[in-house]
Amino acid sequence: MGRQxxxxxxxxxxxxxxxxxWARAGEVSARDVLDVVVRETGWAYTTLKTLMDRLVExxxxxxxxxxxxxxxxxxxxxxRAVATAADDLTRxxxxxxxxxxxxxxxxxxxxSARDRAELRRLLDEADAGxxxxxx
Numbered sequence: 758m759g760r761q762x763x764x765x766x767x768x769x770x771x772x773x774x775x776x777x778x779w780a781r782a783g784e785v786s787a788r789d790v791l792d793v794v795v796r797e798t799g800w801a802y803t804t805l806k807t808l809m810d811r812l813v814e815x816x817x818x819x820x821x822x823x824x825x826x827x828x829x830x831x832x833x834x835x836x837r838a839v840a841t842a843a844d845d846l847t848r849x850x851x852x853x854x855x856x857x858x859x860x861x862x863x864x865x866x867x868x869s870a871r872d873r874a875e876l877r878r879l880l881d882e883a884d885a886g887x888x889x890x891x892x
Contacts, residue, residue, distance in 0.1 A: 766845070767817070767838070773798060774808050775817065779835045784821070784828040 767775065777793035778785055791805050800808075809829055812818040817833045851857045862868060 767815075767842070770798075770808055771812055771817075774805070774812060775831065775833070775835075775838065778818065778829060778831050784830045786826055786828055790829075 773794050774790060777790045780793065781789060787802065787806050787809055790809065791800065791802055794800060794805070806827075809818060809820075809827075813820045813829070817831070818829045819832050821828050821830075847853060847855060847858050851861075
């Protein structure tokens with residue numbers, strides 16, 4: 758889940774909302790978000806509004822009301838949210854150690870050949886350091 762802006766972790770439902778908000782980049786209405794998540798979640802508009810208002814209270818979203826319509830904008834960047842959640846998972850589930858997490862992921866049946874190639878590329882890039890020079 759990961760602790761976010763106000764220190765409170767995002768729930769699974771809140772992650773769904775935030776992914777929809779980040780995908781729209783900029784401001785969105787609750788209707789915009791509902792259009793994205795309704796097939797997967799089956800949520801009613803009021804359920805979504807409650808979740809979005811909770812995210813405002815947590816400091817993850819900003820809201821501005823214009824002509825009786827609430828428009829939301831992400832205060833929390835996706836990269837920051839993902840990094841916080843990953844750090845929290847690594848700390849809680851793997852004692853803060855990254856290698857056991859990577860080992861777990863490598864054994865996952867969900868890891869595709871494309872994923873493996875991307876991991877190799879990322880490791881090679883990290884080993885090369887700045888401007889492609891080997892460390």
